[in-house]
């Protein structure tokens with residue numbers, strides 16, 4: 001009986017680790033990576049785009065925040081459960097509402113240069129239990 005208990009725990013753990021696999025919120029070029037830059041820590045990645053500047057949900061979830069965050073401008077936060085959240089900053093238009101459920105790949109906003117931004121781009125962040133992590137860890141390589 002003990003074996004089955006351990007097996008169930010193992011399956012649950014593996015499921016949770018692999019359940020969180022993202023799609024790219026935009027196919028634009030990465031203009032800035034996660035980590036230290038100019039003496040500051042960049043808490044996400046920046047992606048530029050040219051074709052329609054559409055931003056897509058990296059994973060299915062619930063919209064838990066829409067509004068202005070100082071540096072991030074017009075921002076969207078999606079909660080994916082299990083402590084996982086994704087953040088999308090510098091938008092010019094937002095197509096979703098708070099409390100809405102979105103599917104992976106669904107159009108959520110249009111990127112812009114709102115907040116502290118030098119040009120049109122998306123600031124994309126992944127948070128695990130409220131701590132930001134390197135999004136590239138969860139995005140498919142390309």
Ligand SMILES: [Zn+2]
Nearest residue numbers: 044045046123
């Ligand atoms: Zn950024």
